[in-house]
Amino acid sequence: MNGEVHARLAWVAVDWGSSHLRTWAMDARGEVLARAGSGIGMLALSPEHYEPALLEAIGDWLPVSGHVPVWICGMAGARQGWREAAYLPVPTRLDQLTRGAVAPTVRDPRLHVRLLPGLCQHADDAARGFDVMRGEETQLAGLVALEPDFTGLVCLPGTHAKWVWLEAGTVMRFATSLTGELYALLASQSVLKHSVSAARLDEPGCSEAFATAVHEAATDPGRFSQRLFALRAADLLDDSLPHGQARRLHLDARLSGLVIGLELSVLADELRHDAPVTLIGSTELCSRYALALEALGCSSRRFDGEATVLAGLGLAEANSRHRARD
């Protein structure tokens, strides 16, 4: 396989987050030739360790001579990462991310590394609050590469879920909710850990329990903190719940629904029922958000997380080649 990679390698795509490194060997047409990765993320690295960690992952793909463009998005470009690629303030055109890219110092002459910047938002009198993203902007650029001049509302679910308002390929504003982190802390560290067990929504009754909880939290967010404790009390008192593991799955679906419903509450006024929300991420998480949106009468469509990050890094690579040619 490495023979084919060596023959066709045009550039390397890298998504380098807080706790992961994912790399792809790409050919000139944007096809994936090979994948590699590790759990060595920004939190585990100081600046001088990035190049060895990168070579460990992609060294086998590199030619003996010549140089290979390497495009990196994510936390590797944070202040505490390899080298800081300062945030671009919104509004920002997503096909212009390369303007904020920086090149860290590398020793291996075959590597031509660029780190893409994140986006930041300062608070103003409109609906904007202080906010930052790093990594998701590249997926959004990928969406715009796949659908030029995209206009609409995009959601990237996850540890820190992002909602992004795009107009003709420009990020106008965005808002981050602590949803994934809040769920994980409550499910694994709070008193609720005794009552829940991570549920897939295709378990019997779980999607209904989830959708009901989404609706409750989205329409009555002020009772959120009470509804959390009520999950524990229901576990102790509610005879109508199933028993054993089924009970824990049911309560987990409710907990997940409450946390996602809280996130959606503020958006209820902005969710236009004629226009679908564009979800970017994994099948499992996006299905959950699709169901949550459905519970509020909204439709959605999904783009794959990996496909958008590769399209976004590919757009940066293509823009850079065009500029070099001009």
Place this chain on the structure above:
Amino acid sequence: MNGEVHARLAWVAVDWGSSHLRTWAMDARGEVLARAGSGIGMLALSPEHYEPALLEAIGDWLPVSGHVPVWICGMAGARQGWREAAYLPVPTRLDQLTRGAVAPTVRDPRLHVRLLPGLCQHADDAARGFDVMRGEETQLAGLVALEPDFTGLVCLPGTHAKWVWLEAGTVMRFATSLTGELYALLASQSVLKHSVSAARLDEPGCSEAFATAVHEAATDPGRFSQRLFALRAADLLDDSLPHGQARRLHLDARLSGLVIGLELSVLADELRHDAPVTLIGSTELCSRYALALEALGCSSRRFDGEATVLAGLGLAEANSRHRARD
């Protein structure tokens, strides 16, 4: 001192929670003769270890012969505690808690131990949801002992903050918020841990930051999850914030205000501005809640947590003596 305790000891008061044991030697007039305690709570004990742990704390107070009433409230009476004192369902008259008391088996003939029950609430079509308390009911009984036929709204702040509607000494309904636990998880385990440092509200600017955050979360709870992440983003971007430790204190005050404001959101309609909320608990926590209520235009008054638990256990002891005499 033990001489005086031996001479005057009438009964022993015990508050035995998940992670603490607090005991008081009481005389016949309800005065405290001595205190003892440990960090050996319900979570650390199996049923056969309760009596030794109790004797370790209060053994020195006991007479050589005769027996001493020991009244216990808290998690020692839970199903996973010493012996279960089953929840009494609300509505419940607080001077009738002894009806649900149980006596665990003890070997030492000097101990006459009773465990007080908690309260539970089943969900109904009114404002009641599933809920439980164990320990706070005894503080509420103490409030009623101090102010017979008390009517009003009571708040017991803490890990699981309780709001209780009392009518003429009867608990009509109650609601628990996960406030203290939510704050602790966010401040110490989430991405926000990098941005906050536990603040006392008498630090410069902290009470204002706290009150503003209370108001934001109470009036616009749907944005709660976004406001959490915005604390992190403000730490990265907001030049108007103080620097260094003052910055972390400021952001901690805001985090605390958001979590307490979320708790108060659902109550906003029920907070009567002519009637103060009765707070039961520590000076520090009750001051914080008083400030939060003030930010919403409400007044409050405070009862000390220890004074109410002793009055509540004392009421049980007095009722039991009266019944024995009848």
